[in-house]
Amino acid sequence: xxxxxxxxxxxxxxxxxxxxxxxxxxxxxxxxxxxxxxxxxxxxxxxxxxxxxxxxxxxxxxxxxxxxxxxxxxxxxxxxxxxxxxxxxxxxxxxxxxxxxxxxxxxxxxxxxxxxxxxxxxxxxxxxxxxxxxxxxxxxxxxxxxxxxxxxxxxxxxxxxxxxxxxxxxxxxxxxxxxxxxxxxxxxxxxxxxxxxxxxxxxxxxxxxxxxxxxxxxxxxxxxxxxxxxxxxxxxxxxxxxxxxxxxxxxxxxxxxxxxxxxxxxxxxxxxxxxxxxxxxxxxxxxxxxxxxxxxxxxxxxxxxxxxxxxxxxxxxxxxxxxxxxxxxxxxxxxxxxxxxxxxxxxxxxxxxxxxxxxxxxxxxxxxxxxxxxxxxxxxxxxxxxxxxxxxxxxxxxxxxxxxxxxxxxxxxxxxxxxxxxxxxxxxxxxxxxxxxxxxxxxxxxxxxxxxxxxxxxxxxxxxxxxxxxxx
Amino acid sequence: xxxxxxxxxxxxxxxxxxxxxxxxxxxxxxxxxxxxxxxxxxxxxxxxxxxxxxxxxxxxxxxxxxxxxxxxxxxxxxxxxxxxxxxxxxxxxxxxxxxxxxxxxxxxxxxxxxxxxxxxxxxxxxxxxxxxxxxxxxxxxxxxxxxxxxxxxxxxxxxxxxxxxxxxxxxxxxxxxxxxxxxxxxxxxxxxxxxxxxxxxxxxxxxxxxxxxxxxxxxxxxxxxxxxxxxxxxxxxxxxxxxxxxxxxxxxxxxxxxxxxxxxxxxxxxxx
Numbered sequence: 001x002x003x004x005x006x007x008x009x010x011x012x013x014x015x016x017x018x019x020x021x022x023x024x025x026x027x028x029x030x031x032x033x034x035x036x037x038x039x040x041x042x043x044x045x046x047x048x049x050x051x052x053x054x055x056x057x058x059x060x061x062x063x064x065x066x067x068x069x070x071x072x073x074x075x076x077x078x079x080x081x082x083x084x085x086x087x088x089x090x091x092x093x094x095x096x097x098x099x100x101x102x103x104x105x106x107x108x109x110x111x112x113x114x115x116x117x118x119x120x121x122x123x124x125x126x127x128x129x130x131x132x133x134x135x136x137x138x139x140x141x142x143x144x145x146x147x148x149x150x151x152x153x154x155x156x157x158x159x160x161x162x163x164x165x166x167x168x169x170x171x172x173x174x175x176x177x178x179x180x181x182x183x184x185x186x187x188x189x190x191x192x193x194x195x196x197x198x199x200x201x202x203x204x205x206x207x208x209x210x211x212x213x214x215x216x217x218x219x220x221x222x223x224x225x226x227x228x229x230x231x232x233x234x235x236x237x238x239x240x241x242x243x244x245x246x247x248x249x250x251x252x253x254x255x256x257x258x259x260x261x262x263x264x265x266x267x268x269x270x271x272x273x274x275x276x277x278x279x280x281x282x283x284x285x286x287x288x289x290x291x292x293x294x295x296x297x298x299x300x301x302x303x304x305x306x307x308x309x310x311x312x313x314x315x316x317x318x319x320x321x322x323x324x325x326x327x328x329x330x331x332x333x334x335x336x337x338x339x340x341x342x343x344x345x346x347x348x349x350x351x352x353x354x355x356x357x358x359x360x361x362x363x364x365x366x367x368x369x370x371x372x373x374x375x376x377x378x379x380x381x382x383x384x385x386x387x388x389x390x391x392x393x394x395x396x397x398x399x400x401x402x403x404x405x406x407x408x409x410x411x412x413x414x415x416x417x418x419x420x421x422x423x424x425x426x427x428x429x430x431x432x433x434x435x436x437x438x439x440x441x442x443x444x445x446x447x448x449x450x451x452x453x454x455x456x457x458x459x460x461x462x463x464x465x466x467x468x469x470x471x472x
Numbered sequence: 473x474x475x476x477x478x479x480x481x482x483x484x485x486x487x488x489x490x491x492x493x494x495x496x497x498x499x500x501x502x503x504x505x506x507x508x509x510x511x512x513x514x515x516x517x518x519x520x521x522x523x524x525x526x527x528x529x530x531x532x533x534x535x536x537x538x539x540x541x542x543x544x545x546x547x548x549x550x551x552x553x554x555x556x557x558x559x560x561x562x563x564x565x566x567x568x569x570x571x572x573x574x575x576x577x578x579x580x581x582x583x584x585x586x587x588x589x590x591x592x593x594x595x596x597x598x599x600x601x602x603x604x605x606x607x608x609x610x611x612x613x614x615x616x617x618x619x620x621x622x623x624x625x626x627x628x629x630x631x632x633x634x635x636x637x638x639x640x641x642x643x644x645x646x647x648x649x650x651x652x653x654x655x656x657x658x659x660x661x662x663x664x665x666x667x668x669x670x671x672x673x674x675x676x677x678x679x680x681x682x683x684x685x686x687x688x689x690x691x692x693x694x695x696x697x698x699x700x701x702x703x704x705x706x707x708x709x710x711x712x713x714x715x716x717x718x719x720x721x722x723x724x725x726x727x728x729x730x731x732x733x734x735x736x737x738x739x740x741x742x743x744x
Contacts, residue, residue: 101527104569107569114571115571118574119574125568125572125713126526127527128528128568128572129527129568250493252519252536252538253519253520253521253522253534254521282493283495283722293724297495297532298521
């Protein structure tokens with residue numbers, strides 16, 4: 001059954017080269033040893049405190065994301081091409097943001113419809129005309145990729161606001177290195193441990209012009225009830241910066257300050273992990289208690305940098321997604337290296353009609369949704385589910401887009417009976433500051449249920465360590 | 473015309489509070505037909521940040537007071553020389569694309585009554601120009617909501633005001649914005665001051681009106697409350713998507729107890 005899918009370890013000629021260094025490891029592994037190692041991995045994750053809150057009924061706030069020990073491996077040349085494609089896309093997305101909050105050349109040129117951008121809820125009028133330091137809006141770009149063949153990669157979606165999951169990328173590696181140190185002696189796996197240093201360098205590079213010393217960087221978290229709180233504290237720790245909540249900061253005059261036991265300390269760069277709407281009750285939602293009142297005034301008068309910039313979300317909207325290859329051509333004058341998945345906009349009557357007639361073959365998603373909630377996977381849904389969804393879709397077609405079900409590649413994964421192919425995707429984290437950086441790797445998510453194509457951790461997906469074999 | 477404004481806002485707290493923080497949009501816009509002769513914003517005891525312009529061209533500053541206090545005063549006074557521009561906003565430096573003002577907020581979301589008002593008004597107008605349609609809508613809103621102080625409150629939405637059939641300038645403006653959007657015209661909320669007496673005598677004068685974007689003309693003010701366009705009796709402070717977004721003062725009381733608010737705005741036309 002899985003022959004229809006690209007298997008990243010085996011092709012028609014047997015074991016693919018990037019996986020050769022793993023052959024002995026998994027073939028010789030006794031079942032009891034495997035179970036023992038799996039338990040050890042869980043124990044390590046618990047000790048690190050890495051959990052992921054699952055929302056909804058019966059959600060366990062301290063659930064571990066299942067970790068699969070079988071690494072996913074990319075060859076150096078495969079990664080080189082991916083890296084070029086990811087960096088290209090991250091640059092184009094930032095060029096787009098900097099343009100639509102300025103003169104809107106891409107709209108004037110007729111390449112993107114004005115209403116799609118300017119009437120988009122994620123387009124923040126409050127920052128129109130404001131140019132953040134270096135003109136960068138999205139400093140950490142998470143690009144979700146799937147693979148369907150040796151050289152076929154598709155971008156599923158872009159995440160320009162505050163993509164999460166990078167702590168898993170780093171912890172998965174840490175756990176693998178502790179459990180199987182010899183694997184890293186036998187295989188030239190490119191290291192990831194530079195990530196925190198690069199992230200800090202990226203954030204420091206966008207400090208406001210008014211900052212004339214080593215910038216004071218903080219991570220702003222909504223607090224420990226947030227599903228990604230672990231990640232916020234993890235990153236603060238790794239970078240050696242303060243983790244703060246809104247109430248730890250205040251605005252006075254033209255600056256933002258942090259309360260410390262030695263008195264107020266000026267803050268220069270805020271890596272925020274809260275949504276725009278909650279950033280400042282004097283500018284956005286007045287009932288927000290998570291943000292800092294007055295922050296947007298300080299930001300807009302150049303007293304502090306907010307990463308990602310408020311308003312960055314307009315670039316990762318699913319309706320804008322269709323136009324990203326156009327952005328690459330328009331701003332960079334290059335041919336897009338990474339392809340988009342063909343997408344039907346249900347807002348367009350003829351495309352909606354096609355979607356209605358082909359629901360059983362398509363994946364239908366909410367334009368503004370995330371986390372795999374509220375989507376239909378046509379080929380996996382029964383008739384009743386499709387009918388219910390069709391009714392929901394009819395209420396507000398403009399809220400949905402549809403894509404073909406892609407033949408996601410598989411990667412060997414430990415299962416009860418040994419190893420078996422399971423579908424995977426990939427989220428690399430591209431850093432955009434004075435430089436554009438990408439550590440060799442990303443978060444591989446795996447659909448643990450046989451045949452399942454939904455890899456979201458909120459829907460029972462797991463994660464793997466992702467290797468890039470270093471060049472000779 | 474020279475207009476003199478004295479605008480005092482006084483907050484009193486039952487028990488002392490830890491301070492306040494406010495974002496002020498209390499300095500008149502820079503545009504043709506409106507020249508500041510002098511202007512001052514003062515909040516005794518507070519730290520006042522520098523004035524900056526946002527993308528909509530509004531002059532904004534942050535004010536904070538972090539001492540235990542039981543009263544706060546925001547005092548604005550100044551003199552502005554105005555000219556009648558027939559409602560057209562000219563020479564105003566702004567960066568927000570007009571199409572961004574096609575979106576509604578909960579306060580400007582239309583209901584059936586507003587939809588019907590627009591349909592009935594426009595049905596008889598054939599291929600009238602956008603400007604004529606906007607004028608017709610302003611008249612229709614004026615008739616639909618007789619000016620009635622006290623009938624609505626600060627949080628009344630356009631739909632609620634329409635159901636009530638009464639309103640003040642804030643309600644007229646919200647309904648006007650909802651109508652303009654239905655007619656396919658970008659529209660926004662403007663807050664400012666109005667000198668409403670013919671003889672130039674001092675009186676209460678906070679005001680709000682709508683601006684509608686007309687291709688070829690740019691932003692044009694429509695005051696549905698007075699069924700007219702702003703002239704040299706108006707001072708424009710700033711704009712937003714609705715009353716909250718365009719508020720001259722947006723603030724928070726820190727560690728706040730109940731407050732009582734006393735606002736007086738006195739405007740007079742100076743004899744020339």
